[in-house]
Amino acid sequence: MTPFSFEWQWNVEYLLFMGLLYVALGIIVVGLHVAAIKTILHVFGFMRERHFDH
DSSP states (O other): OOOTTOOOOOOHHHHHHHHHHHHHHHHHHHHHHHHHHHHHHHHHTTOOOOOOOO
């Protein structure tokens, strides 16, 4: 059952579950975008590697 079904009723439990689900999915999507952007910048040479010597 999804929020687009006719039988769906918005309860507090559903609101909390769906809210946390969308927050988790948003974090994953943002992380993937950051990784892709950093990879593209690194491939084209706009970002250089940092070497921290001890």
